[in-house]
Amino acid sequence: MSAPRLLEVSGLTKSFPVKTGLLQRTKGQVHAVTDVSFGLERGRTIGIVGESGSGKSTLAKCIVRLYPPTAGRISFRGEDIAFMTERRLRADVRARVQMIFQDPYSSLNPRHTLLSIVDEPLRVHHRLSAVERGYRVDTVLERVGLDPAFRRRRPHEFSGGQRQRIAIARALVLNPDLLVADEPVSALDVSIQAQIVTLMQDLQEELGLAYIFISHDLSVVRAIADTVIVLYLGRIMEVAPADRLFACFAHPYTEALLSAVPVVRTDDTKGPPRIILSGDQPDATDPPAGCVFHTRCPYARDRCRNEVPAVRSLPDQDEGHRLACHFPLTGQS
Amino acid sequence: MSGAPSTRVSLLEVRDLRTWFGPEATPVRAVDGVSFTLERRQTVAIVGESGCGKSVTGLSLMGLVPAGGRIAGGAVRLDGTDLIGLDHGEMTRIRGRRLSMVFQEPMTSLNPLMTVGEQIEEMLRYHLSLSRRQAVERSVELLDAVGFSRPKRLLGEYPHRLSGGMRQRVMIAMALSCEPELLIADEPTTALDVTIQAQVLELLRRLAAQVDTAVLLITHDLAVVSEVADHVYVMYAGLVVESAPTRVLFSKPLHPYTQGLLACVTSISESKRRLRPIRGTVPPPDALPPGCRFAPRCPHAFARCPSAVPGLVEVEAGHQVRCYLHPGGTA
Numbered sequence: 001m002s003a004p005r006l007l008e009v010s011g012l013t014k015s016f017p018v019k020t021g022l023l024q025r026t027k028g029q030v031h032a033v034t035d036v037s038f039g040l041e042r043g044r045t046i047g048i049v050g051e052s053g054s055g056k057s058t059l060a061k062c063i064v065r066l067y068p069p070t071a072g073r074i075s076f077r078g079e080d081i082a083f084m085t086e087r088r089l090r091a092d093v094r095a096r097v098q099m100i101f102q103d104p105y106s107s108l109n110p111r112h113t114l115l116s117i118v119d120e121p122l123r124v125h126h127r128l129s130a131v132e133r134g135y136r137v138d139t140v141l142e143r144v145g146l147d148p149a150f151r152r153r154r155p156h157e158f159s160g161g162q163r164q165r166i167a168i169a170r171a172l173v174l175n176p177d178l179l180v181a182d183e184p185v186s187a188l189d190v191s192i193q194a195q196i197v198t199l200m201q202d203l204q205e206e207l208g209l210a211y212i213f214i215s216h217d218l219s220v221v222r223a224i225a226d227t228v229i230v231l232y233l234g235r236i237m238e239v240a241p242a243d244r245l246f247a248c249f250a251h252p253y254t255e256a257l258l259s260a261v262p263v264v265r266t267d268d269t270k271g272p273p274r275i276i277l278s279g280d281q282p283d284a285t286d287p288p289a290g291c292v293f294h295t296r297c298p299y300a301r302d303r304c305r306n307e308v309p310a311v312r313s314l315p316d317q318d319e320g321h322r323l324a325c326h327f328p329l330t331g332q333s
Numbered sequence: 334m335s336g337a338p339s340t341r342v343s344l345l346e347v348r349d350l351r352t353w354f355g356p357e358a359t360p361v362r363a364v365d366g367v368s369f370t371l372e373r374r375q376t377v378a379i380v381g382e383s384g385c386g387k388s389v390t391g392l393s394l395m396g397l398v399p400a401g402g403r404i405a406g407g408a409v410r411l412d413g414t415d416l417i418g419l420d421h422g423e424m425t426r427i428r429g430r431r432l433s434m435v436f437q438e439p440m441t442s443l444n445p446l447m448t449v450g451e452q453i454e455e456m457l458r459y460h461l462s463l464s465r466r467q468a469v470e471r472s473v474e475l476l477d478a479v480g481f482s483r484p485k486r487l488l489g490e491y492p493h494r495l496s497g498g499m500r501q502r503v504m505i506a507m508a509l510s511c512e513p514e515l516l517i518a519d520e521p522t523t524a525l526d527v528t529i530q531a532q533v534l535e536l537l538r539r540l541a542a543q544v545d546t547a548v549l550l551i552t553h554d555l556a557v558v559s560e561v562a563d564h565v566y567v568m569y570a571g572l573v574v575e576s577a578p579t580r581v582l583f584s585k586p587l588h589p590y591t592q593g594l595l596a597c598v599t600s601i602s603e604s605k606r607r608l609r610p611i612r613g614t615v616p617p618p619d620a621l622p623p624g625c626r627f628a629p630r631c632p633h634a635f636a637r638c639p640s641a642v643p644g645l646v647e648v649e650a651g652h653q654v655r656c657y658l659h660p661g662g663t664a
Contacts, residue, residue, distance in 0.1 A: 051526040051527075051528060051529075052497075052526055159614050161614060189382040189383055189553055189615075190382070190553060190554075190555070190594060190597045190598060191382060191593065191594060191597045191610055191611040191614075192382075192610075192614065193597065193599075194596075194597035194599075194608040194609070194610035194611070195610040195611075195612075197599075197608055197610075198607065198608050198610055201607065216526055216527065217527075217599070218527065218601050219556075219598075219599035219600050219601045220599045222599060222600070222601050222603065222604070222605070223599040223603070223605060223606060223608060224605065225605065226605065242604070242605060243604055243605075246601055246602070256528065257527065257528060258601060259531075260527040260528045260530065260531035261527050261556070261601050262530070262531075262534070262554070262556035262557045262559070262560045263556055263559070263560070263600060263601070263602065264555055264556045264559045264583060264595070264598055264600065265559050265560070265580075265583065266559075266580070266583045266584040274531055274535070276528075276531055276532055276535060277528050277532075279482075280496055280498065280499070280529075
């Protein structure tokens with residue numbers, strides 16, 4: 001039997017109760033993530049794209065177990081961590097799965113120095129001498145491109161790009177297997193975005209890290225991901241190897257999402273016609289019946305309004321291209 | 334076509350604008366001598382990273398320089414009238430009426446205590462002296478034009494009840510309510526999802542054409558610029574470093590900063606790959622390097638670069654660049 005995959009998520013579901021009134025009675029459920037399944041190998045990157053409210057961040061927080069999932073399995077290195085106790089998570093999982101966030105301004109403690117921010121995970125997870133910790137902190141700071149001479153500085157003395165480097169250093173100091181990055185470059189300027197993406201690519205090559213890279217920016221995901229998941233209202237609409245997804249997408253939502261992305265043009269050619277989706281995403285407390293995308297889908301038919309499409313692979317191929325649509329688009333590629 | 338530029342007055346002419354902050358003796362020069370022109374019905378973009386002075390430029394045009402700052406020199410002529418010398422009352426009549434602005438974060442520019450209807454009606458009644466009933470009718474038309482399916486119901490809503498995309502559309506409806514000659518849009522789609530961004534850009538394009546409004550788009554997003562702008566000014570550390578018609582700028586960028594920005598742009602049509610980032614960051618305006626301000630980050634920098642700020646020279650009609658690698662022109 002071959003070694004287990006680094007991460008295997010199956011049927012992951014997370015809903016939050018909506019409480020109202022004095023007695024905090026549960027009025028309904030926000031279905032943030034519904035029945036999400038995918039796998040990830042060591043050293044690879046899976047990109048998760050979708051609009052705000054699509055459940056990207058909730059999915060990430062379930063995987064790192066910042067949220068307990070409502071149902072499903074999260075198999076990490078062959079062990080199901082979906083409902084593992086906090087005590088066991090700390091002993092076996094926390095150091096191996098790290099997360100970085102969009103806003104490096106609010107995710108770093110403003111009163112701590114660079115040294116104590118990066119040193120803290122070592123103090124929590126390992127019994128090392130101060131000298132050893134100092135050595136490891138300096139090594140990781142240099143690795144992410146920060147001058148160890150700045151170790152007495154506090155977060156406000158760094159730029160946005162440098163703060164994201166600090167967040168990466170703090171995550172890496174424990175030698176994790178998996179780094180979950182939730183919109184890590186969305187708050188940064190293009191030139192700094194490129195610096196951080198390049199740093200993440202270098203680190204992956206060197207250390208064999210696996211990434212879950214979450215972004216609403218499809219072009220950034222294209223630059224870094226091996227596989228892409230398209231999420232809408234907490235459900236997988238389509239998942240495929242990146243090159244295949246961007247060239248041969250078959251889900252109407254993927255089509256609309258890709259057509260909305262502005263493209264740098266150096267001549268007067270026009271891209272494919274833009275599909276402007278009408279309206280906003282439906283309310284996740286009361287998702288539409290049938291296919292959740294049918295209310296905005298330009299091709300919706302009766303069956304879409306009544307029957308939930310399962311996530312399945314396309315009949316003619318098995319490269320891990322799966323989608324949830326009764327009437328997949330044809331004619332690309 | 335541009336043989337005799339002085340025969341007609343441009344809609345907007347900015348000459349050597351300087352917006353400085355801090356003490357007189359050691360000013361922080363956020364905008365340090367920026368010049369550009371905008372013709373009627375044109376869309377012109379100012380691009381650059383944060384800290385380049387693009388937003389301060391926009392605010393200076395509106396007469397809304399943040400506290401601690403001042404316009405230290407230059408001219409801003411709207412249809413021939415210099416806006417810089419105007420007093421508060423005169424500027425208030427122009428702002429919103431002939432010149433309006435849309436900001437990145439609509440939540441901070443809408444009044445949270447007033448309904449959408451009250452905010453739009455206030456503008457219409459102040460600037461156009463409409464009656465209450467006329468103002469309500471016009472508000473409904475405007476909200477309909479920006480794509481709301483039930484505009485009447487929206488009049489009574491408060492901003493916090495709306496999504497980001499809806500708020501931005503309300504802002505655009507307000508900004509266009511008096512059919513201004515010039516709309517300044519500062520990162521109007523940066524906080525929005527791509528699908529909503531596409532809606533908003535389409536809307537700006539359509540409305541600008543319908544009401545003959547010129548648009549000054551301030552953004553760091555080069556892809557958006559390439560889709561909507563006619564002409565682009567690239568700013569770096571308070572200065573325009575390159576200016577060209579959009580197609581020319583994207584097919585033949587001359588300034589190493591412009592080339593660097595374009596190399597950083599990710600695209601959905603290119604497979605997983607290595608990006609080529611520009612090293613370093615924008616210098617803060619209180620610690621500018623000597624000479625060319627981009628030199629410390631420039632892969633082509635040579636001995637002359639730190640000597641003095643290079644002049645902006647015209648290398649061909651309509652294409653200007655501020656770089657010692659292109660010493661052509663008259664400088």
